[in-house]
Each structure stands twice: as C-alpha cells, then as structure tokens.
Amino acid sequence: MNILAIESSCDETAASVVRNGREVLSNVVASQIEVHALYGGVVPEIASRAHTEAIGRVVSESLDGAGLTMKDIDAVAVTNRPGLIGALLVGVSFAKGLAYSANLPLIPVHHIRGHVAANYVFFDGKEQKLLEPPFTALVMSGGHTSLINVNAYTDFECIGATRDDAAGEAFDKVARLMGLEYPGGAKMDALARQGNDRAIDFPRAAVKDCPYDFSFSGLKTAAINYLHTASQKGEEICKEDVAASFTRAITGAVNIRLERLFESETLFRSRKLVLAGGVSANSHLRTSIASLCGKNNVEFYCPPKYLCGDNAVMIGSQAYYEYINGTSDFFDYSLNAYATADVSF
Numbered sequence: 001m002n003i004l005a006i007e008s009s010c011d012e013t014a015a016s017v018v019r020n021g022r023e024v025l026s027n028v029v030a031s032q033i034e035v036h037a038l039y040g041g042v043v044p045e046i047a048s049r050a051h052t053e054a055i056g057r058v059v060s061e062s063l064d065g066a067g068l069t070m071k072d073i074d075a076v077a078v079t080n081r082p083g084l085i086g087a088l089l090v091g092v093s094f095a096k097g098l099a100y101s102a103n104l105p106l107i108p109v110h111h112i113r114g115h116v117a118a119n120y121v122f123f124d125g126k127e128q129k130l131l132e133p134p135f136t137a138l139v140m141s142g143g144h145t146s147l148i149n150v151n152a153y154t155d156f157e158c159i160g161a162t163r164d165d166a167a168g169e170a171f172d173k174v175a176r177l178m179g180l181e182y183p184g185g186a187k188m189d190a191l192a193r194q195g196n197d198r199a200i201d202f203p204r205a206a207v208k209d210c211p212y213d214f215s216f217s218g219l220k221t222a223a224i225n226y227l228h229t230a231s232q233k234g235e236e237i238c239k240e241d242v243a244a245s246f247t248r249a250i251t252g253a254v255n256i257r258l259e260r261l262f263e264s265e266t267l268f269r270s271r272k273l274v275l276a277g278g279v280s281a282n283s284h285l286r287t288s289i290a291s292l293c294g295k296n297n298v299e300f301y302c303p304p305k306y307l308c309g310d311n312a313v314m315i316g317s318q319a320y321y322e323y324i325n326g327t328s329d330f331f332d333y334s335l336n337a338y339a340t341a342d343v344s345f
Helices: 033-037 044-066 085-102 111-117 167-177 184-192 217-233 239-262 283-295 313-324
Strands: 002-007 012-019 023-031 075-081 106-110 135-141 144-152 155-161 272-276 299-301
Touching: 002 044, 002 085, 002 313, 012 044, 012 313, 023 044, 023 313, 033 044, 044 085, 075 085, 075 111, 075 313, 085 106, 106 111, 106 313, 111 135, 111 144, 111 272, 111 313, 135 167, 135 239, 144 167, 167 184, 167 217, 167 239, 184 239, 184 283, 217 239, 239 283, 272 283, 283 299
Parallel strands: 002 075, 075 106, 135 272, 272 299
Antiparallel strands: 002 012, 012 023, 135 144, 144 155
16 A cells, blocks of 8 residues: 655655555655744744645655556555644645545654654665554653553554653753854764763652653753853853753653653563654763663664654654554545644544
8 A cells, every 4th residue: 555645744844655555665854944943943824835835845855756657556655643733734634635635545644653653664665674553652752741542543542741841852941042153952862972971960850649750840940041141251162061961851851751661561561762863863872771671671763864854754754653553534634734743543
C-alpha cells in the first residue's frame, strides 16, 4: 500500500511516499529556517504563507522521487493535529483536495503519533531491528515532552507529560538569550560538547505525586536569571559551560524519570524504550538514554537524526496503521485541523 503523506504542522513543508508503513520511497522537506531566523523563532503567519507557496512543489517532487504518479497511490495522509493552526490548515486543505481529485481515502494523523512512527521505517532502505508494539515512547519535540505507553499501533496511553515548558522550548529560549541563531537546539548541542557540564548547578524540578510528569519552566527561568545577572554585572559568560550545564540538567531530569519507570513492573512491561521527536536529535540525550537502557537491560530505539525533526515519512508510516485499523476517514470533507489534541484519543 503506497501512502502519499503531507506534514505542515510548524515550519517544515514535507511530503513523502511510504509503502506498507515501513518502506520509504521518497522524502522531501522544504525548510523555512532562513526566513524565521530573521525573527529568532517561528512566525505563524509567515509559516502559513510559506507552506502555501511550497506545498504543491513538495508533493510533486515527492511523487517524482518515488517514481510514481497519483495512479499508483492508494491513500493520502496528512497531519491535522496538533500544531500551528494556520500551518496545519494549509496541509489539511491541500490533502482534502488531492484525495477528492484522485478518489482516494484521506487519513488524518496525530503529529506526536507520527514522531513515534519514525522508528518503524527501514532507514536508508535497510531493515533495522523491527520495532513493534507494545513499547514505551519518550517523545521530546518543540512543545511536547511526554512518556507514552504504545500498547498497539493505534492505542496510546500517556503516563507522563510536561506541566509547563517542554524541553525543546527551554532549549530554544535559552539559546536565543545566548545570542545563538535559530534554531538554537543544534547550536546548544554543539556548544555543550566543548563546555564543563558541572560549571553551573541548574535545578531539576519534580512534580509532586506525579513521578512521570515533567517541568522545565523552573530550569529555564534559572538559566535566564543566570544570563541576565551576568549581563547586568558586566560579566562575560562562557556559553559552552552554560550549554553543557543546561543540557546536563535536562538529561538528568529525564533520566530520573526513566530510572523510576524501569523499576515499575506495572507501567513498564515491554522492556523497550523508544526515543522520538526533534529534541531526540540531541547527541548528549541520545547517548545518555542509550547508556541508561543498556545498564537496565532495556531495548533502545531511536530514529536517525534526519527523521527526528518534522517530516512526512513518519506521517506516512503511522497513517498505514491508522488505515488498517479502521481509524481513518474516507472522503470526510469535515476533517479539520486542531492546535491541541490528546495523543490518547
């Protein structure tokens, strides 16, 4: 089954053709980084306009890259939640028109489910160790930091989520205050390799009575206060040390929750942990979690870095399982986009 997938939830216009949820036939991504870098972050209205300009070309290139035409496509998939509402509407509207014109099923996909599904595909055409549910997923993207039990391909149970700022938001905010170019996550990762991760003792918050929930607003505020205080005193900061110490605080907060989870026979029965989302590209986080899993005899999965960020491959993969499990809609013109949505729906 060939699925043409479209992703436009934030600032990447992406299209891909995925076969049977596992085989990637094409992967095209049009980035808006240069545009939003001028403003230090994503401007929703500009993102929507850029999606409108790029989406037709991106879909066409995706079909060409797969060596297929619309006659070879069995369904159209699209991210419809959560994300920037204007950006999502561009993708949803295009997908609805495309599905109607080609007389094909239309499959809506939850963005976070898609990030998890990035671990299902065969990377670079080669079969990796096959991931199948059940497993637990740690999803860390711009606005999400969540622990999810994936009981089946379309059965998701959230067991922990961020109460305030997500890790990705905290990275981006601190990077911006340090004067790093957008997007700041990769810049922070590179700087952290050169710094002393024990130079600054940043806090790690816990959420009372909710051992698997996350909170990064206090850490973000502590880092901001550190930078502002240094600026007011005219003191020069070591960006490398700030990045390294900040990264260590986030990694430590995540590992504390994972260690607790690994001890739970009720919540963690699969002995498999999946890392997903844009922040999962962070080299320190990947290395630390892989090491923790090794020490606890837990199977560890994570996608290659080019599939960590927003892409349509992950949407096409998850769409296959949504379709075969009967959760998709056929020519439902009432399909809408939603800025927020529970992954456990």
